[in-house]
Amino acid sequence: MSKKLDALGLTEEDFLREYDISKFDQPSLTVDILLLTISENKVDNYRKLANKSLKVLLIKRKEHPFIGKWALPGGFVRMDESIEAAAYRELKEETNVNNAYLEQLHTYGDVDRDPRGRIISTSFMSLVNSNEIDLNPGTDAEEARWFEVEYDVYKKERLFNKIGFIDNEYIRLCLKNDAINLMTEIKASRVVSGKHVSYNHTIESKGDLSFDHALIIQNGISSLRNKLESSDIIFHMMPDLFTLTELQNSFEVILNKKLLKANFRRKISKMVSETSQFTSDAGHRPSKLYEFNPLWED
């Protein structure tokens, strides 16, 4: 430890002993978990494969504020845990999964984002394989439910003004399951004035979502899409053994577009290794099962 003295003649040791952090303004800090998975909806036709959909876990709030509305799982960061540890703790409370993939996304720090006071929140994205997850939807004290996510850009516009232009993208996020249908709309703007460019996202209509969680979900899914094709994170959402068609469907459901089979297989071939196992009882040609190859190189 440094023996240098400061302007008051204190050593670092002395300084730290006297230091009272509570004399500074202290906001509260929470974590919010964007827990995503891909699940299968079985289809009646014995020949057809199951439909896949991207799902997000939401909690029905039992307390003020936003009582009765839906929110991302999350909670306050404790003084004796890192924000990552808090995120893992919250994740485990919801899913019983110990070492799921978890990635920090963004920190939301607007002054009035929470009506309880100054609360800053760091969002995390967790990707899990729906087969491995042990969730009791609806039976907890907190009501937790998976919602199917549909994300689409329903309008794009470019507005010119004297000093530049604004590109607006209007995004509609539909979150639904058997019983509930939430809808929220977000405007993503890129403001170009002269040489200066800035971005901002605002909630146009938050529906029955709490806080700024619509924004967190939208930004998170957008970030997932961006990383999808340049990384191997998709495999966190896959079972140990999968067919290449299942893998392709997972990509398609996240990117919300169809891919061509031959090209897709060329592209991901490095990331997977084939096994000697096959699917069966499918009403069509059996499919070879693959596994993730963590040794792949770009």
Add this chain to the structure above:
Amino acid sequence: MSKKLDALGLTEEDFLREYDISKFDQPSLTVDILLLTISENKVDNYRKLANKSLKVLLIKRKEHPFIGKWALPGGFVRMDESIEAAAYRELKEETNVNNAYLEQLHTYGDVDRDPRGRIISTSFMSLVNSNEIDLNPGTDAEEARWFEVEYDVYKKERLFNKIGFIDNEYIRLCLKNDAINLMTEIKASRVVSGKHVSYNHTIESKGDLSFDHALIIQNGISSLRNKLESSDIIFHMMPDLFTLTELQNSFEVILNKKLLKANFRRKISKMVSETSQFTSDAGHRPSKLYEFNPLWED
């Protein structure tokens, strides 16, 4: 506002009136600014172009902790400002620039990252054009200096164990100027155990840098590199008019590798528009001046 009642029979309005946020643990929150620019070091030979280098602004700490060591500019987030507003305020205090490019990077929340107590910090990256910046290095109460950044990976290894392997990258970050030479080393690990993959970065040797700022700088530069080729952020570091060689040198200095001229020009041609102006007095053929074209499309 919702008229629903909670378990205690309170409306949302009542609940919020009674709510005392201070009964929760409250860490403190700071912002740290990774302020980067590209500057020119004139060369004696009248024919040669100036050398470019990537520079980062550091402050010499005048107070405990880490008194006398170097740190990123930054400070506490006030209760009445968003974290972005805090970042802009700190940036303006250092540079007098009002609307520089500013982007949130990452939030650092380890329990003992700051010896003063529980302090969480969100890092921001700001990119500025060195011609437009009005900084008084060394004359402030705080001593601020630009440091040339050299970033290189000096060792890569893959360690196998029973359940998988670990890829380690050892990164050396040299920060220097006429008078000072800081060196810091970071280990970036990718831990693959079975199907699970995790990442973590640790400071191996922090040199004369304060807190975990070595990590913030390294992560920030790494993120700048990743975004460089897929976005137009480089233009925040360029003057209004520039030659294509200057632009290429800027890319090269950030990516730390040489690019081929013809290919580079093909690739960035969409993002720039030529002007009718030329450089002169250069001891070689004059060069056409270009400007950023904010209307470019990918």
Add this chain to the structure above:
DNA sequence: GCAATAGTGTCTCTAAGACATTATAAT
């Protein structure tokens, strides 16, 4: 003429996109 940079042409190689063809299980 020289040194250094400016600017362009073009060949190759790889990856992406589009589409076609053949194979095979369950009913």
Add this chain to the structure above:
DNA sequence: ATTATAATGTCTTAGAGACACTATTGC
């Protein structure tokens, strides 16, 4: 045989990489 999916072949196109060549200035 029918149906739906499995698996692969190949033609075309776009882009990245490598390299060569010509042009122009100040001294």
